[in-house]
Structures are given as C-alpha cells and as structure tokens.
Amino acid sequence: MTPSAAVDPGVDVVAAPLRLPAGGSLRGRVKVPGDKSISHRSLLFGAIAEGSTRIEGLLPAEDPLSTAACLRAMGVTVSEIRAGQPVLVEGVGLDGLREPAEVLDCGNSGTTMRLMLGLLAGREGRHFVLDGDASLRSRPMRRVGDPLANMGAHIQGRDNGNLAPLAVQGRSLHGAVIGTPVASAQVKSALLLAALTASGPTTVIEPAPTRDHSERMLRAFGADLEVDGDQGRFITVRPGPGLRGQTVVVPGDISSAAFWLVAAAITPGADLTIENVGLNPSRTGILDVLAQMGASITVLNARDVAGEPVGDLRVQHGPLRAFRIEEPMIPRLVDEIPVLAVAACCAEGVSQLSGAAELRVKETDRLAVMARQLTAMGARLQEHPDGLSIEGVTALHGAEVDSETDHRVAMSLAVASLVARADTRLRRPEAAAVSYPGFWDDLARLRC
Numbered sequence: 001m002t003p004s005a006a007v008d009p010g011v012d013v014v015a016a017p018l019r020l021p022a023g024g025s026l027r028g029r030v031k032v033p034g035d036k037s038i039s040h041r042s043l044l045f046g047a048i049a050e051g052s053t054r055i056e057g058l059l060p061a062e063d064p065l066s067t068a069a070c071l072r073a074m075g076v077t078v079s080e081i082r083a084g085q086p087v088l089v090e091g092v093g094l095d096g097l098r099e100p101a102e103v104l105d106c107g108n109s110g111t112t113m114r115l116m117l118g119l120l121a122g123r124e125g126r127h128f129v130l131d132g133d134a135s136l137r138s139r140p141m142r143r144v145g146d147p148l149a150n151m152g153a154h155i156q157g158r159d160n161g162n163l164a165p166l167a168v169q170g171r172s173l174h175g176a177v178i179g180t181p182v183a184s185a186q187v188k189s190a191l192l193l194a195a196l197t198a199s200g201p202t203t204v205i206e207p208a209p210t211r212d213h214s215e216r217m218l219r220a221f222g223a224d225l226e227v228d229g230d231q232g233r234f235i236t237v238r239p240g241p242g243l244r245g246q247t248v249v250v251p252g253d254i255s256s257a258a259f260w261l262v263a264a265a266i267t268p269g270a271d272l273t274i275e276n277v278g279l280n281p282s283r284t285g286i287l288d289v290l291a292q293m294g295a296s297i298t299v300l301n302a303r304d305v306a307g308e309p310v311g312d313l314r315v316q317h318g319p320l321r322a323f324r325i326e327e328p329m330i331p332r333l334v335d336e337i338p339v340l341a342v343a344a345c346c347a348e349g350v351s352q353l354s355g356a357a358e359l360r361v362k363e364t365d366r367l368a369v370m371a372r373q374l375t376a377m378g379a380r381l382q383e384h385p386d387g388l389s390i391e392g393v394t395a396l397h398g399a400e401v402d403s404e405t406d407h408r409v410a411m412s413l414a415v416a417s418l419v420a421r422a423d424t425r426l427r428r429p430e431a432a433a434v435s436y437p438g439f440w441d442d443l444a445r446l447r448c
C-alpha cells in the first residue's frame with residue numbers, strides 16, 4: 001500500500017490513484033513518528049551548539065531531511081537519518097556555519113525556510129540563497145523578514161521580499177523589542193534564533209501564545225531565555241552564552257496522532273491506542289475539541305520525557321456533536337483542522353470554524369482544498385474567508401479525490417474514506433511522506 005513516488009507539485013500527476021476500500025474498522029496500537037516541530041529544532045539547535053547532540057526519535061520524513069540537508073551544506077555533520085536510529089549532530093558553534101556554495105533547498109518545509117532565515121540573518125559577511133518547491137515558493141516570508149529587519153537583517157526576494165527564492169546577506173544584528181505580526185511559532189522561533197547572536201537583548205511579543213518547543217529546547221541547550229507576561233507571550237533572549245550539545249528525545253507528533261484520533265472516533269467499532277504522543281499544552285487543542293464533540297479519549301501513562309509532557313491516548317468510536325472553533329484556539333490546533341473538518345462530517349449538528357485564515361497560507365490553501373475535496377465526497381459545507389461551516393452526519397460517498405500535494409490533506413482524506421459508502425480513489429497520496437512516511441502501512445495494519 002506504500003506509494004513511493006517523490007512529491008513534486010510542479011509535475012503533472014500520472015500515477016494511478018491509491019484505492020482506499022470502504023468498510024471495516026480500526027483496532028490495535030500505533031506509534032506515530034517523531035514530532036516534526038521538535039525534530040527541526042533539535043537539528044538546528046544541535047548545529048549551532050558546541051559539541052555533539054544526540055537525537056532519539058527524530059522524524060525520518062521529508063521535512064526534517066530538508067533541514068538536515070541545508071545544515072550539511074553549511075558544514076554541519078549530521079549522521080544519516082534512518083527510522084529507529086539515533087541521529088548525531090556535530091555542532092559548529094553559534095557562528096560556525098559556512099557560506100554554502102549552492103542554494104539551500106528547503107523542499108516543502110515552511111519551518112525549515114522560516115527558521116533558517118532567523119538562523120542565517122546574523123552570519124556577518126556570508127551570503128545565503130533559500131529556495132523550495134512550488135508550494136513553498138508561494139508562501140509568505142515577510143512575516144519573518146519584516147520583524148528580522150527591525151534587528152538589522154537584510155533579506156531580499158520576489159514580491160518585495162515576500163516570496164522565495166530569498167537571498168540573505170548576513171549582517172551583525174542588534175537586539176530589539178518586536179511584536180510579531182501573526183501568532184506563529186515559526187516567526188517567533190526565527191527571531192529567537194537571530195537573537196542568540198544579536199548585540200543586545202531581544203524581546204519577542206506574540207499576539208497569542210503559540211507552541212513553545214523553541215523556548216523549552218533553547219533553555220535546555222543553555223540559552224539565556226526568559227518567558228514572561230500574559231500567557232507567556234513575552235520571550236526575552238540575552239545573547240552571550242553559547243549553546244551546549246544535548247540529548248534530545250523527540251516524542252510522537254500529536255499532529256500525526258490526530259489522524260488516528262479522528263479515524264477511531266468516527267469509525268464504527270474502532271478502538272485504538274496511540275503510544276508516546278507529545279502532550280505539550282500548546283499543542284493539545286485537538287484533544288479539547290474532540291472532548292467538546294463528546295469523543296471517548298483517555299490519556300494513559302502520562303509522563304515527562306526530556307522536558308516535554310508525553311502520554312498514550314486510547315480512543316474509541318462513539319457519537320459526536322458538532323464543534324465550534326474560534327480564533328483564540330487556532331494556534332493550539334492549526335495543523336489539525338483538515339482532519340477536524342472530516343470529524344465534523346460525522347458529528348450531529350453544524351460545526352463552525354472561524355478565525356482560521358492562516359490555513360490559506362499553509363502547504364496549500366487548506367480551507368479551499370478541504371472544502372473542494374470533501375464536497376467531492378458529498379459533504380455539505382460552506383467555505384468562508386476565515387473558516388468553514390460543516391453540516392454533520394452526511395453520508396460520504398466514494399469519489400476520486402486529490403491531496404493537491406498537501407500531506408495533511410492526503411491523510412485527512414484517507415480518514416474520510418473510512419466512513420465513505422464506497423471505495424475512495426486518492427490522487428497524490430505520496431504527499432503523506434512529508435510528515436508521516438509510514439502512514440499508509442500503519443493504516444493497512446490497523447484496519448480490521
């Protein structure tokens with residue numbers, strides 16, 4: 001069942017669609033791959049630390065591979081990334097990155113490009129060019145470039161510096177107090193990286209709290225970082241201390257677990273246990289929404305692993321009610337909305353999503369793509385500029401659908417296929433490999 005073709009959004013699709021059979025249920029245990037956000041950060045922070053960093057459970061998927069390839073191009077030794085094997089990063093220190101001879105290819109990964117901008121902006125006298133695939137070339141980058149410019153950064157690109165390919169001319173940066181324009185952990189993390197080598201302290205003020213993996217991990221690596229203010233929205237970095245290599249243990253990605261949470265919640269007879277899931281409170285919005293919907297989810301074996309809360313999640317099928325998701329909740333579940341749209345199709349009542357315009361600038365315009373693809377399966381929904389209204393308990397029918405090259409859309413449509421009345425045919429399923437290369441094998445194994 002494993003589709004193997006590499007994702008290239010610029011190439012016409014010729015491969016036959018993947019057939020996803022209707023009927024059956026889901027049972028068993030599944031271990032989702034490592035958290036994508038924590039994986040990127042462990043590679044990046046390890047690269048600029050002194051000494052080696054050992055990463056256990058790093059996500060062996062296309063996005064972290066893009067980060068590793070960029071770091072290698074700048075002289076960092078990163079061991080081969082293979083499932084189940086620890087990854088070793090030999091740090092080059094805060095200012096040890098070499099000017100690369102080639103363009104840094106960020107692939108499909110917004111996190112790679114945005115965090116790299118922050119990492120590279122302060123490498124005085126060095127020049128870097130960052131590029132990506134067709135999807136990444138269309139995503140907004142001035143949300144990082146503008147606040148970095150307040151620290152003295154010099155970044156140029158198409159559309160007035162907004163679109164890749166981007167050129168970074170490394171400069172010495174000064175500290176600043178910066179209110180970020182959007183609630184985005186990528187923007188915040190880029191600024192925190194730049195702040196490490198600025199000439200004075202930098203305070204980042206977020207409009208709403210976002211995932212705090214950078215703060216937790218930078219502290220563990222020895223940075224002088226303070227979190228303050230209402231809901232931890234003020235983050236101050238004082239430059240000075242170098243980072244020291246660490247052992248990082250990456251928990252399973254709750255954004256990947258989300259597919260199984262919804263799959264089991266909506267599929268009659270389903271009972272799944274998802275092991276070793278990261279439960280950082282800045283990421284658990286999906287659990288709150290599923291609880292609001294009446295889903296049966298139990299947290300088992302809650303524990304702390306290397307500074308991040310972790311647990312196992314047992315989820316069983318049961319009746320669901322419609323959800324209401326509004327703007328303040330979005331940062332805690334931003335990547336889970338495509339699969340929550342599928343859950344809404346199976347819930348009693350009309351689910352309302354608003355304040356979610358950010359979804360339009362993800363790997364695809366996820367509001368438009370999910371609306372288009374679920375409508376093709378017979379869902380009754382309306383698309384709004386910043387959200388969706390989805391009428392529940394609609395019988396979905398088998399259809400030919402398309403991931404439109406978006407990994408989370410591919411997996412969300414696979415979840416929808418579980419409750420469709422006839423087989424679904426999914427075009428471009430290989431997109432799943434961006435964050436969850438074993439997804440199709442896990443799906444085949446859990447089906448019963």
Ligand code: S3P
Nearest residue numbers: 037111183184185186187334335
């Ligand atoms: C990420 C932050 C989120 C998320 C992305 C990963 C991160 O993006 O959608 O998949 O690792 O910081 P934004 O920060 O732009 O919301």
